[in-house]
Amino acid sequence: MVKKFPDDSLTLHTDAYQLNMIQTYWQEGIQNKHAVFEVFFRKMPFDSGYAIFAGLERIIDYVQGLHFSKSDIEYLREATGYTEEFLKYLENFHFSGTIRSVSEGDLVFNNEPIIQVEGPLADCQLIETALLNVVNYQTLIATKASRIKSVVGSDKLLEFGTRRAQEMDAALWGTRAAYIGGFDATSNVRAGKLFNIPISGTHAHALVQYYMNDYEAFKAYATTHRDCVFLVDTFDTLRSGVPNAIRVAKEMGDKINFLGVRIDSGDMAYISKRVREQLDEAGFPDAKIYASNDLDEKTIQNLKMQGAKIEVWGVGTKLITAYDQPALGAVYKMVSIERDGKMLDTIKLSNNAEKVSTPGKKQIWRITRKSDGKSEGDYITLFDEDPRKDDSLYMFHPNFTYINKIVSDFEARPLLQTIFEDGKLVYDRPSLDEIKHFSRNSLDLLWDEYKRDLNPQEYPVDLSQRCYDNKMNIIKEVREYVNELKFSE
Numbered sequence: 354m355v356k357k358f359p360d361d362s363l364t365l366h367t368d369a370y371q372l373n374m375i376q377t378y379w380q381e382g383i384q385n386k387h388a389v390f391e392v393f394f395r396k397m398p399f400d401s402g403y404a405i406f407a408g409l410e411r412i413i414d415y416v417q418g419l420h421f422s423k424s425d426i427e428y429l430r431e432a433t434g435y436t437e438e439f440l441k442y443l444e445n446f447h448f449s450g451t452i453r454s455v456s457e458g459d460l461v462f463n464n465e466p467i468i469q470v471e472g473p474l475a476d477c478q479l480i481e482t483a484l485l486n487v488v489n490y491q492t493l494i495a496t497k498a499s500r501i502k503s504v505v506g507s508d509k510l511l512e513f514g515t516r517r518a519q520e521m522d523a524a525l526w527g528t529r530a531a532y533i534g535g536f537d538a539t540s541n542v543r544a545g546k547l548f549n550i551p552i553s554g555t556h557a558h559a560l561v562q563y564y565m566n567d568y569e570a571f572k573a574y575a576t577t578h579r580d581c582v583f584l585v586d587t588f589d590t591l592r593s594g595v596p597n598a599i600r601v602a603k604e605m606g607d608k609i610n611f612l613g614v615r616i617d618s619g620d621m622a623y624i625s626k627r628v629r630e631q632l633d634e635a636g637f638p639d640a641k642i643y644a645s646n647d648l649d650e651k652t653i654q655n656l657k658m659q660g661a662k663i664e665v666w667g668v669g670t671k672l673i674t675a676y677d678q679p680a681l682g683a684v685y686k687m688v689s690i691e692r693d694g695k696m697l698d699t700i701k702l703s704n705n706a707e708k709v710s711t712p713g714k715k716q717i718w719r720i721t722r723k724s725d726g727k728s729e730g731d732y733i734t735l736f737d738e739d740p741r742k743d744d745s746l747y748m749f750h751p752n753f754t755y756i757n758k759i760v761s762d763f764e765a766r767p768l769l770q771t772i773f774e775d776g777k778l779v780y781d782r783p784s785l786d787e788i789k790h791f792s793r794n795s796l797d798l799l800w801d802e803y804k805r806d807l808n809p810q811e812y813p814v815d816l817s818q819r820c821y822d823n824k825m826n827i828i829k830e831v832r833e834y835v836n837e838l839k840f841s842e
C-alpha cells in the first residue's frame with residue numbers, strides 16, 4: 354500500500370546519491386561554492402534531424418515547490434544515517450539557483466546545452482534527477498509527435514495513447530508534449546481539463562459488441578450524440594460496418610453531424626479506398642475516414658504512398674511510449690566550479706571525441722539568414738560572448754574543423770532564457786497554444802534537408818573560437834595532469 358502524507362512533496366524525487374553528495378558538500382563546507390551545470394543529449398532521437406524541447410512547464414512547478422517537508426525530514430531521519438545538523442540544514446533549504454532554459458517548443462540538437470543551472474553547488478545537485486526525468490521524456494514525445502505530424506500534411510492527428518502509456522503521469526504530460534509537437538486533440542479528458550487541449554473521442558468495439566449488431570449500436574449512439582464517428586470494423590467493415598453507418602446517417606439526417614467512420618484493423622489502404630467509394634456513392638463526401646491501429650510515422654507515410662483515403666489519424670502506443678527509441682539519454686554535467694574564489698571550467702574526458710563535454714558556462718545562438726530567416730546552424734559561445742556584435746561569423750564543425758563556413762548578414766537569437774534568477778521565477782510562461790505555434794514557426798525556419806524523415810543532414814552545432822580554444826586548453830591541461838600522475842607512480 355502506498356503511504357499517504359498530507360505534506361508529501363516532490364523534493365525527494367531525486368536519487369539518493371544526490372543527497373549523499375550534498376551531505377559531503379555540507380560537511381566539507383563547500384555546499385555554497387558557485388557551480389554551473391548543463392543538460393544536453395549526445396545523440397539525436399529517432400535519427401531525427403531535429404528535436405523539440407519540452408518539459409519546462411513541469412520543471413518550473415517542481416522548482417517552485419522545492420522544500421523538505423516535515424514528513425520528508427522524518428523519512429530521511431529513519432531511512433538514512435544523516436546527522437540532526439544535516440537534517441536541520443535540509444529543513445531550512447530553499448532553492449536559490451539561477452536556471453536558464455531553451456523555450457518549450459523550440460528546436461534543439463545534440464551536444465548543445467538545453468538547460469543551465471547555476472548557483473550553490475548543493476542546489477544544483479539536488480535538482481539533477483528530476484530535471485532529467487522530465488526533459489528526457491517530454492522532449493522525446495514532442496519530437497516523436499513532430500515526426501508524425503511531418504508526414505500527415507493537413508490531416509488531423511488525435512492522441513490515443515493513455516491506455517498504453519508508461520503510467521498516468523506519462524500519459525498526461527506525454528499528451529501535452531504531443532500537442533506541442535503537432536497533435537490536434539487528445540482522447541485524455543483530464544489532459545483536456547488541465548491543459549486546455551481539445552478533446553476528441555469516437556467509440557469502442559464494446560458498444561457494438563453489446564448490441565451484437567452494427568446498426569443498433571450506431572443508432573443508439575446517434576440518438577444520444579450530435580457528433581458521430583462510427584467504428585465500423587467490429588464484424589465486417591465493407592459489408593456491415595460502413596453500410597450500417599450510412600443507413601443510420603441517412604435515417605438521422607440533420608439530427609446528427611455525421612463526421613465519419615473509424616477503421617481499426619485490416620489492410621487500411623485497401624479498405625479505406627473502398628470505404629471512401631461507399632461514402633461518396635451514398636452522398637457523404639464530407640464524412641471523413643478515421644484510422645487507428647499501431648500507427649506511427651512510417652506506417653502513415655506508407656499508407657499515404659499507397660493512396661489510403663484516411664484523413665484523421667489516431668495514434669497511441671508508438672507515440673506515447675516513444676516505441677522505437679524509449680530514452681533520449683540527456684545528461685547533466687558540471688561545466689564550471691568555484692575554486693579558490695575563481696570559476697574554473699571543468700571537463701569530462703572520454704576516448705570517444707563525441708562524448709567529451711564542452712567546458713564553461715555557455716549560451717546557444719540560433720543563427721539565421723537576415724534575408725529569409727532560414728537556419729544556418731547553432732553557435733555555442735562562452736556566456737559573455739555576443740555574436741550580434743560581429744558582421745560575420747566563422748562557423749566550423751567542432752570535431753572536423755575543416756568543415757567550415759563564413760556567415761554574414763545573419764541574425765543570432767540567444768536560446769537560453771532566464772527562468773529563475775537566484776531562486777526567483779522571472780519568466781512569463783507562454784500559453785500552451787503559444788508554445789505550439791512557436792514550435793511550428795521554429796520548424797518552418799529549418800531547411801527541409803534537416804527535416805526529412807530518412808537520413809536527414811546533420812544540423813550544424815558549432816563552437817565559437819573562444820569556446821573551442823577553452824575546450825582544447827582544458828583537455829591539454831587534464832592530459833598533462835594525467836601524464837604527471839603516470840610519471841610519479
Ligand SMILES: Nc1ncnc2c1ncn2[C@@H]1O[C@H](COP(=O)(O)OP(=O)(O)OP(=O)(O)O)[C@@H](O)[C@H]1O
Nearest residue numbers: 617618619620621622623646647648652655656659
Ligand atoms: N496497407 C497497409 N500497409 C502497411 N501497413 C498497414 C496497412 N494496413 C494496416 N497496416 C498496419 O499493419 C499492422 C497490422 O496489424 P495486425 O497484424 O495486428 O492486423 P490487424 O488488422 O490489426 O488484425 P486484428 O484484426 O487482429 O486487429 C498495423 O500496425 C497497421 O497499422
Ligand SMILES: O=P(O)(O)OC[C@H]1O[C@H](OP(=O)(O)OP(=O)(O)O)[C@H](O)[C@@H]1O
Nearest residue numbers: 513557558617645646647648668669670
Ligand atoms: O493502436 P494504438 O496506436 O495504440 O491506438 C490506440 C488503440 O486503442 C484502441 O484499441 P483497444 O484494442 O485498446 O480498444 P478497442 O476495444 O476500442 O479496440 C484503439 O482502437 C486503438 O487501436
Ligand SMILES: O=C(O)c1cccnc1
Nearest residue numbers: 513540553554555556667
Ligand atoms: O476515441 C477513440 O476512438 C479512441 C480513444 C482511445 C483509444 N482508442 C480510440
